[in-house]
Amino acid sequence: MKIAAFKIEEWMNKYSAKAEYDLTSTCISPLSINELPFSKEIFNTKLDYGDIEGSIRLKNAIKSLYTNCEIENIAITHGAIGANQLVFLSLLESGDEVVSVVPTYQQHYSIPEALGCNVKLYFLKEENNWLPDLNELDKVITNKTKLLCINNPNNPTGAVIPNEMLEKIVEIAERKNVWILSDEVYRGLNLIGKAYSKSIADIYERGISVGSMSKTYSLPGLRVGWVIGRQDLINEINHQRQYNTISISTLDDYFSAVALENKEAIAQRNFTILRNGAAILKNWIENNSTFRCVLPSGGTTVLLKYNFDIPSREFCRNLLKSTGVALLPGETLEMEGYARLGFCSENLSTALDRIKDYSEKL
Numbered sequence: 001m002k003i004a005a006f007k008i009e010e011w012m013n014k015y016s017a018k019a020e021y022d023l024t025s026t027c028i029s030p031l032s033i034n035e036l037p038f039s040k041e042i043f044n045t046k047l048d049y050g051d052i053e054g055s056i057r058l059k060n061a062i063k064s065l066y067t068n069c070e071i072e073n074i075a076i077t078h079g080a081i082g083a084n085q086l087v088f089l090s091l092l093e094s095g096d097e098v099v100s101v102v103p104t105y106q107q108h109y110s111i112p113e114a115l116g117c118n119v120k121l122y123f124l125k126e127e128n129n130w131l132p133d134l135n136e137l138d139k140v141i142t143n144k145t146k147l148l149c150i151n152n153p154n155n156p157t158g159a160v161i162p163n164e165m166l167e168k169i170v171e172i173a174e175r176k177n178v179w180i181l182s183d184e185v186y187r188g189l190n191l192i193g194k195a196y197s198k199s200i201a202d203i204y205e206r207g208i209s210v211g212s213m214s215k216t217y218s219l220p221g222l223r224v225g226w227v228i229g230r231q232d233l234i235n236e237i238n239h240q241r242q243y244n245t246i247s248i249s250t251l252d253d254y255f256s257a258v259a260l261e262n263k264e265a266i267a268q269r270n271f272t273i274l275r276n277g278a279a280i281l282k283n284w285i286e287n288n289s290t291f292r293c294v295l296p297s298g299g300t301t302v303l304l305k306y307n308f309d310i311p312s313r314e315f316c317r318n319l320l321k322s323t324g325v326a327l328l329p330g331e332t333l334e335m336e337g338y339a340r341l342g343f344c345s346e347n348l349s350t351a352l353d354r355i356k357d358y359s360e361k362l
């Protein structure tokens with residue numbers, strides 16, 4: 001299967017490690033094993049393939065994040081990246097119509113395109129606070145559409161779809177017989193309202209939710225994700241999964257379960273980082289005439305609009321060279337003229353000061 005270059009991954013692999021201040025990341029400072037309340041019994045665990053479809057302990061811990069989920073509705077995957085891919089492989093065939101709401105994680109349009117689907121991109125707009133216009137969305141989704149892909153909370157914009165709006169999106173999808181894949185890796189990181197907004201799998205029969213340990217739980221090194229969905233879809237995913245996963249690592253399964261069983265402590269720690277980052281960003285943007293952004297209602301990133309006439313790749317390369325600060329060019333997200341900033345990054349204040357000094361001299 002031929003597939004487009006994954007633009008953010010290519011950029012980050014090339015530039016992020018070179019940065020003194022890396023604001024390209026979407027993660028909240030990862031936890032170490034020592035910060036998890038694990039039992040020393042883990043050292044006696046035989047490193048065999050483990051529970052092939054994931055342990056019941058892990059599945060129960062994941063189930064607790066949803067209101068309408070049984071063990072049979074869960075598939076355990078290699079990160080959210082594995083989860084998204086398995087959903088596409090299980091659901092789509094060449095010729096299917098897919099609507100992908102962008103900007104988003106590139107998997108959500110490049111994999112369906114590679115599978116030969118007819119992919120329609122629906123672009124969110126800054127003037128709508130990066131939320132979909134429901135009338136427009138209703139027109140883009142047709143009776144031929146098989147799947148709608150959303151990312152909520154959204155990377156890169158930091159927008160969270162309000163629950164009432166999510167219900168209206170479900171109404172549109174239901175009327176047109178459309179599945180919804182909602183990539184919810186940032187679910188639990190809301191800055192407005194309740195920390196966890198509604199999950200699509202809890203409110204829609206053909207809703208498919210993807211989650212993982214990487215963002216909300218600060219454990220990207222565990223490479224554990226999941227799909228929540230209707231049982232027939234999960235059966236199909238487990239069938240596909242035999243060809244590319246076998247099982248997730250026994251250690252990843254164990255530490256993920258321990259972390260989710262202690263999710264309140266992780267949430268408390270991450271909320272402090274999230275709120276501090278958002279406050280620093282707000283103060284910076286309000287005292288800044290070169291950049292603007294819609295302040296985040298969740299997630300870990302925002303899209304900065306800069307007011308120079310320069311392509312985003314060039315802007316980010318020059319910025320990195322002159323200041324040591326790395327941002328992600330909007331072009332890698334199909335959003336030329338913008339740059340993505342991770343506001344939960346370490347040393348955010350210093351990095352933002354450097355960006356300000358640099359841009360004022362341009």
Ligand SMILES: Cc1ncc(COP(=O)(O)O)c(C=O)c1O
Nearest residue numbers: 026079080081105155185212214
């Ligand atoms: C929206 C979105 N989905 C999926 C992923 C992949 O996450 P994971 O580390 O769980 O594979 C990312 C990573 O940045 C992401 O931002």
